Amino acid sequence: MELESLLPRVTKPARYTNGEWNAAHKDPAGVRARFALVYPDAYEVGMSHLGLQVLYHVLNSHPDYLAERAFAPWPDMEQQLRARGLTLTSLESRTPLRDFDAIGITLPYELTYSNVLNILDLAGIPVRAADRGADDPLVIGGGPGAVNPEPMADFFDAILIGEGEEAILEIAEAAAEDDRDAALARLGEIPGVYVPASYEASFAGAGPLGSVTPRNGAPAHIVRRIITDLDQAPFPTHQIVPFLDTVHSRVTLEIMRGCARGCRFCQAGATCRPRRERSVATLLRQAEEAVAATGYDEISLLAFTSVDHREIEELAAELVARFGSRGIGIALPSMRVDAFSVSLANTIQQVRKSGLTFAPEAATPRLRSVIGKPMTEDELFAAADAAFSSGWARFKLYFMIGLPTETDEDVAAIADLVQRLVAFGRGALGSRAGRLRIAVSIGAFVPKPHTPFQWVGQDSRDSLNHKQHILQRGLRGRAIKLSWTDADVSALEAAISRGDRRLGRAIEGAWRLGATFDAWGEHVDFSRWERAFREADLHLEDYANRTLGVNDSLAWDHISCGPEKDALRAEAEQALGRGEA
Amino acid sequence: MAQLVCRYRKGNQIRWISHLDLKRTLERAMRRAQLPLALSQGHNPHPRISFGPPLPLGATGDAEVLAFYLSEAMDPGEVKDRLNQQLPSGLEIVEAWLPPRYKKKETFGDIDVAEYRVGIRGDVRLTDVSLRVSELLAREEPIVERGGLRPQRTVDIRPLIFSLSAEDAGGTGIELRMRLRTGSHGGARPQEVVTLLGLEDGETTICYHRTGLYASAQPSAARRRGALHRWTRTRSNRERREAR
Structure with a gap:
C-alpha cells in the first residue's frame, strides 16, 4: 500500500490509519449510494465534531447507503501526497474520494474554507462546481457555516441549510441516481437543499449588498431544516473511539438543541431555534449505551447552555448516581454565569473536577x-464566590x-x-x-x-x-x-x-497562494489573503x-x-x- | 485486589499508535469488557496499568507485556477472552497469568534485553550488509548522538548490542536480527543500529518487529524453582535449538 510508505515520514501517522473502535466497514457491493463525509480540519478536530458522527451513524445504519470519513491531511502529509502524485482517500477502505457518489463536507467555521478547496483538489475533483463532469462525485455542503452559503456557493453542487438527521437520507436517495444531472435535479427538490447553480447572484455595489434570485422555478427562499422531535432523533451511541487524543475524548450526549436566550451577536442561538430537549429517560439510556459501547470515562452534556435544560438537576443527580462509582465523570461544557451553575458543576464533578x-x-x-x-x-461575583x-x-x-x-x-x-x-x-x-x-x-x-x-x-x-x-x-x-x-x-x-x-474568488485565490489551516495560528498567513482580495478586485x-x-x-x-x-x-x-x- | 499479567501482540494495523494512545485504548477496552478494574485513588481516578518497555512508533511486536489490577480475583483465561472481544484489530492478548508468587507485584523492572527482527526492503544486498555488520561489531565504540533539539550527547552503544546478524529474507530484501539492551538503566534502539549500518537512506522500507523481551538476571527464587519468565516464551528458532 502506497500510503503505508508515507507514514514514517509524517507527524501523528495515526491520523491516517483508521481501524478505530466502532468505525464502520461496510461492503460497497450491497449499497446504492456511497458517501465520503469530510471534515475540513485535522483529524483530531474533526473527530470531536458530533455532527459527523451523527451523519455517519444515520447513513451506515441504512442498508442502502455507506459512509466513510476523510479529513484535511496535515501539511506534511499533503506534501508527501503531492510529491508522489497520490490522491486523497477515505480512511476506512482507502478508496479515492473521487470514486464516491457524494462528498459531504461540513462547513464548521469560515477559517476552514481554504481547506475545503485543498481537499477537493487533493482528491482530483475540480474545485468549481461548474467544471465538474458526469463522472465527478456530487459535492454537498452543510453545517453551521451553511447559513450564509454564498462565499462557498461556486464550489458546491448543493448545500443543506439546517439540521441533517432527516435530510441526509433524502440527499442519499438523490445521490443514488446514476445520472449526475438527474441527481442534481432531485437534490433541488429536497426542502432545505440549496443548489447554487439554480440561482443568479446580482450585486449592488461594494460589500454584501445585492440579491440572489432563482432560475428555472427554484424556490425563492431556502428554508432551514429542523428536527421537530429531538427525543426521537437518531443519536450515535456507538461513537467512533479514536486512538489519538482528540479535542474531546469522551462520550458526547446532546441534551438540548437550540437556545432560549437571545444574545444579539450569537449566530448559533439565532439560527438553531426553537429550543428542544431530550428527556431524562432517553438521555440515561443513551448514556448507558454509549459508555458500554465506547469505554470512555467521561460523559459531556452538550448544549449551547447545558444548565438551561429544564430537568438538568434530575439528569445530573441520576448520572452521578449511576456512573460515579464506576469512575466515569460528567462534564458540563457550557455554563451560565450564576451560582446555580457552580453548585451544579460541584455536584456533577465528583469524579473529576474540570475547569x-x-x-x-x-x-x-x-x-x-x-x-x-x-x-x-452580582451574579458573576456570586458564581465566583x-x-x-x-x-x-x-x-x-x-x-x-x-x-x-x-x-x-x-x-x-x-x-x-x-x-x-x-x-x-x-x-x-x-x-x-x-x-x-x-x-x-x-x-x-x-x-x-x-x-x-x-x-x-x-x-x-x-x-x-x-x-x-x-x-x-x-x-x-x-x-x-x-x-x-x-x-x-x-x-x-x-x-x-x-x-x-x-468572495469565492478571494477564497480560491488565497488557497491557490497556499492558504490552508487558517484556523491554526502557525499556518495562517494574512498577506496571502490580502493579495487574494486585491487580485479578486x-x-x-x-x-x-x-x-x-x-x-x-x-x-x-x-x-x-x-x-x-x-x-x-x-x-x-x-x-x-x-x-x- | 489482584494483579494480572498479559502478553500481547501489537500488529500491523495499529503499529502507528503511540504508547500513550495504546494505554488509553487498553483502558477503554477494559471498561468495555466490564472488567472489575481497581482504580487509582485521587483527583483523576484511572485504571492501574503497567507496561513493559514501550515499542518505538511504527514497530510491531508479539512478546509485549502489560499488567493491571482488578478489584476482585478473576480467572486469567476469562479476562483474556473478554478483553480480546473488545480490542481493535491488530491488538490481541495472547496469554494472561497471575504474577509468580516470588514477586509481590509485576513491574517489569527486570526486563533488560529486547530482541528485534528488522525487515529491510529496497536496494540492499546481504553480502554488503553482512560486511557492515561485522565492521560495526568490531569497531571500538560505535557512537550515536541523542537528545533531539536539546543539547546533544553521545552514547557508546556497542556494549548495548548483545548480538547482531543479517539474513536473507527470501528475495524481498534482508532481515536484521538483533538483541539489544533495554530498560530503565539505558538501552539501544533498533533504529540507532539501522542508522549506524547506513541503511536508512529514505529509499528503503524498514519494518521493526520485536520478537522477545527477556530478563537476563533471573531472581534466585525463580532459578531455584526452574521457573522460566513467562514473557521469554517467544524465542527464536536458534534459541530453541540451543535450549534443547
Missing part, C-alpha cells in the same frame, strides 16, 4: 444590555471587544472587573490565594448573518489592536493569563462570514467593516434560518437605537 468557564462577554451593564446578555455583576468556596481556584472568562457602541471605557472596565475578581478571589481563598488563576480570553466581535447585529460593521483592525493594548496594560499580574484572537484573523472571519458570491473592509443599511437587500436574504428580517431589525433598533444601525 469552570464563564462568559460575561462585556464588563459594563450598558454594553451587556446592548448585546442582550442578561447577567449582572460559590466556585472559590467549593475548592476551585482557577477559571476561565470570555469577553469580547469591538462590540457595537463600545467605548474605551467599556474595554477598560473589563480589566477593572477582572482585577476586582482577582482581589475578591485572594480574600476568599485565604491561604490558598497563591493558586488563584484566571484565564481571560478576549475575542473580537464578528458580525454574523441572521443575527440582529448582521448590519453592524466590525471594528477596524486598528481599533481592535488599540483595545487589545488597553487590556494588555490593565491585565497584568501573576493570577491572570490573557489570550486574544488576532485582529487580522477576526477581520478575515468577518469578511467571509458576511461574504457574497464574489475586492476589499476585505467592504465586507468586514462596513455598516449596512437595515433596509438593504443582503447577499443571504434568500436563506431563511428562523428569525424574520423584520424581527432582527426590531431587535437591532432596540439595541442600538433607531437609525443607528
